[in-house]
Amino acid sequence: MAEEQSPPAGPDLTQGIASTDFSGATLLGHVGEHEVLLVRSGSEIFAIDAHCSHYHGPLADGLVVGHSIRCPWHHACFDLRTGEAARPPALNALSVWQVEHEGDRIFVRRKREQPKSRGKRPVDAPGKIVIIGGGAAGLAAADMLRRQDFRGSIVMLSSDAAPPVDRPNLSKDYLAGSAPEDWLPLRPDSFYAEAGIDLRLKSNVTSIDTKARDVIVANGGAIPYDRLLLATGAEPVWLPIPGADQPHVHVLRTLADCRAIIESIRGARRAIVMGASFIGLEAAAALRTRGIEVHVVAPEQRPMERVLGPEMGDFVRALHEEHGVIFHLGDTVAAIEGKRATLKSGSVLEADVVLAGVGVRPRLALAEQAGLKMDRGVAVNEFLETSVTGIYAAGDIARWPDPHSKDNIRVEHWVVAQRQGQTAARNMLGQREVFDAVPFFWSQHYDVPINYVGHAEKWDEIAIDGDISGRDCLLKYKSKGRVLAVASIYRDLASLQAELAMEQALSR
Structure with missing residues (x-):
């Protein structure tokens, strides 16, 4: 039997809503089966598709900035007037809908014709x-x-x-x-x-x-x-160790690499991941999801400590251990002979698949x-x-x-x-636009997303708001009192606000 789809959320906008019922920045409703988001920007009201075109993030939980709305998951940005994807990672535009005011009620009944991009024409067009x-x-x-x-x-x-x-x-x-x-x-x-x-x-x-x-x-x-x-x-960096050229030893960068790993793990029981980087640990989580025993071998004492600090590093390790990952930290793989990997410490691990995730x-x-x-x-x-x-x-x-x-x-x-x-x-094309975007990345470990805005190669303080182990936190990485970067778990709106604050700081 086909799985029943959930009915669209919120009020039926074709029937209209009272202006007094729309008091916040956004209101989620629907037109037929389409979920549509009403968005207030100043004195104007816009209607736009309710989900990000990247990974379907809920824009109702996002941040309205001027005539744009930002996705809470991965910080894509859309123009409310045109639906255009103004910032990656989204590349596809959203539909915009016609907002009609009748008395004190707001109606949305139909999509607008997709407006043309507001992009500038080439100033100095090369051939x-x-x-x-x-x-x-x-x-x-x-x-x-x-x-x-x-x-x-x-x-x-x-x-x-x-x-x-x-x-x-x-x-x-x-x-x-x-x-x-x-x-x-x-x-x-x-x-x-x-x-x-x-x-x-x-x-x-x-x-x-x-x-x-x-x-x-x-x-x-x-x-x-x-x-x-x-x-x-x-x-990807290949470690110069004996046996790294064997067919069951992989790196992960391209689609071909990923296909080869998936083929290699068919029937596999155990895998070794060399390196506790973001790629390495995301791959470890993916392999555990497939039911494969995973051993992570890495020279550092805490995973991700260099980027996220000791508290978050301890959390990431504990999270993976909860899911059965076995860590061998402060160690490296010295040689791979067949399915036997010898560590620098002298320990020997058997593995059907080896994945090198030691950086690029x-x-x-x-x-x-x-x-x-x-x-x-x-x-x-x-x-x-x-x-x-x-x-x-x-x-x-x-x-x-x-x-x-x-x-x-x-x-x-x-x-x-x-x-x-x-x-x-x-x-x-001759526009002379300064690149001043705030750096952003996200990492996913099982059901836990980590968002990071800014860039901090070193810091003298980490201010923690919330509970890292409770998976509800915001960490500010500071140098001499100045916030350089912010990491968060399930603080999506706060992450967007931190990004905006860094942007606004440039104009002060």
Whole structure:
């Protein structure tokens, strides 16, 4: 028997509601089977789809800022007037609905025709744009170029075998078996041809000729460009240990990597995860969801302590131990012989599958070959332009002047890469937009989400509000009294408010 669907929430907006019944910032109702959110912005009332187009987050629990609303889960942002996805991780627009006032009642009966984007027309439109990279930054840039009405050619060169996918899902729901593969593509295959984006997969770029303005592709000749975006991302670190090249030893970065792990764990009983990083522990949670015994081997004494601090690190360890993960901390894998892994301490673990989650390194070879200025990454200015005019960098490789931390930083976060890709796209069209977005990432461990805004490489105080072990908390990472970053568990609105406060601090 088909599962019964829950009726849509809230009042039937086609029957109208009294103005006095809508006193807050939002009100959730429905039109037929569609859940619709009424949103008050100043003296205006808007109606918009009630759920984020990213992971279906409930916008009723979000934050209204001017003519926009922000999703509580992963901080996507939508324009209330147009429905446009103004900030990643959401890329798809929402429907907007017609609000009608009759006497003292508010009605919503029909969708409005989708308004056109309010994006600026190109100021200095080049003819040819080339994007090197098929990840978060590259796709976001190509998509934004077309949203900005750029009509020149876009060539997108990806070394991957698959079109751009939702990489965060690879270590979370997809690996756990709770998300189908058709959720992964960021855009349908038809999108690229329809948008006029020449996506070339399995493309190995060998060099960049900055004088001739050509990108040289192995077996593909020279591709000319007027503007170039480097979005080459990062690659997993392979530990130089005996046996790491065996077929049951994996890294997790691409869809192909994830497919190989899923195939490798069919019938597996035990897995070793090397590294207690975000990717490593998310993968550990996914494997435990599949019923596989998981051993985590890592050199640190607490997982995630460097980023989240000791209290949150202890919580993360306890959470995984509650779910049966066995930790071997202060230790490393010294060698893998068949299914036997020998640790530096001398202990031996048997495992059917080994996953190396010990971090990534930025892919910098092309930038170095091209003679771009380097600074533990590709150095860019506030507009994400490199030391060579017309060449931009975004994502894992870019080190930019961050106005929030007041330092030059490089951040390996999915949402940061997407937002940089969009800013770089607008700047390649001459808009000169400063990249000043507050860094954001989220991590998922079983049913516990951890949100993090800002950037703190070091701090002298962690102010804890709430109860970490009770999974209801907000942590502020401070240096000399100034809040650099905020981590939270189930404090979604407070996380959005912390992000907004950091943005507003720039204008003071």
